[in-house]
Amino acid sequence: MxxxxxxxxxxxxxxxxxxxxxxxxxxxxxxxxxxxxxxxxxxxxxxxxxxxxxxxxxxxxxxxxxxxxxxxxxxxxxxxxxxxxxxxxxxxxxxxxxxxxxxxxxxxxxxxxxxxxxxxxxxxxxxNKEIEIRSDEITIQIRDKGFISLIPASDILYAQADGLYTKIITVKKTFMIRDILKDVEARLPSNIFLRVHKSYLVNKNAIDSFNGKILQIQDIQIPIRRGYYKFLRAMLGNHEEV
Missing domain, CATH: 3.40.50.2300 (Response regulator)
Structure with missing residues (x-):
């Protein structure tokens, strides 16, 4: 099971x-x-x-x-x-x-x-049922210049809402897709991606540091919603705080 x-x-x-x-x-x-x-x-x-x-x-x-x-x-x-x-x-x-x-x-x-x-x-x-807790690697399909790219979820740093579109920033490049952020969130594993703000979905493994108002991924500062700081501390454990 x-x-x-x-x-x-x-x-x-x-x-x-x-x-x-x-x-x-x-x-x-x-x-x-x-x-x-x-x-x-x-x-x-x-x-x-x-x-x-x-x-x-x-x-x-x-x-x-x-x-x-x-x-x-x-x-x-x-x-x-x-x-x-x-x-x-x-x-x-x-x-x-x-x-x-x-x-x-x-x-x-x-x-x-x-x-x-x-x-x-x-x-x-x-x-007498065997129990296994498993989270498999997930890829999402992104249309880019007429081609379908398969992007591993682990390569995505964060996603940002942009009206009816969502900007997806990966380790290699940035994509703009015609999906709202809520739909993108539903396609990504909830054990990796955190909805830290109404406009941002972030890969927890990409977070470099954070405080009560923002978190840092590489050189990008991303706001976090009110009341989320304690939860973020519990989730990220020993991450550096700025």
Whole structure:
């Protein structure tokens, strides 16, 4: 079993984005994000899902625990709860579901990693399924002067929104493609590329230094969005700060 398709259910949009990026940095590909149970349930019915990560308090009449019980009655998927709630009544309901993991907010990248690895190990022992977390090299197609160029994702330094176009800067040259930045982001691995600003998507491995307002890639300074600095520090660890 290769853990490629992770579904995240989290109703706080900014937090969902941050968790998705954290998961990507740990080698997990998030195939879908939902803020409600019904959307997640329909997706799980129609698609192969390797791991389900649920907040408990989500939008709609069905909460995360009820969603987990519904899914458990239909199929066997490893389930991990991420929640800010630890009241006895909540814990009793969670125990009834028998999830593979439970993590209290706020959490760090390391605690998330530990919880997920232990949860998958528990699931593996319970089901005798081999678990592999893998992130393969991805290439994207870029039309350039009448030709299609195959560009390895690792060669891309950053991408910048330019109206209905996106400028893609690689280690060798710059391309201008007729796609909005959101669509380009969807084609690139979330474990490598970070949406640090509404207009910028950067390769985390290309970052040379950063502070609370900007990050540096070679001789280019790129702004980061408000509130992103702490998350960036957690993601990049020992990178130099300017």
């Amino acid at each position: 290769v853990v490629n398709n992770v579904v995240l259910v989290e109703d706080e949009r900014e937090l969902a984005l941050n968790i998705k990026e954290l998961l990507g940095s740990l080698g997990f590909y998030v195939s879908a994000v939902f803020d409600n149970a019904l959307g997640a349930l329909e997706f799980v019915k129609l698609n192969k899902v390797d791991l389900l990560i649920l907040d408990i308090m989500i939008k709609g009449e069905m909460d995360g625990i009820s969603l987990a019980m519904e899914i458990k009655s239909r199929m066997d998927i490893p389930i991990v709860f991420i929640t800010a709630y630890s009241e006895n009544e909540i814990i009793k309901r969670v125990i009834d579901v028998s999830p593979d993991g439970y993590l209290l907010k706020p959490f760090t990248k390391e605690s998330l990693k530990t919880t997920l690895l232990l949860s998958l190990s528990s699931y593996q022992k319970r089901t």
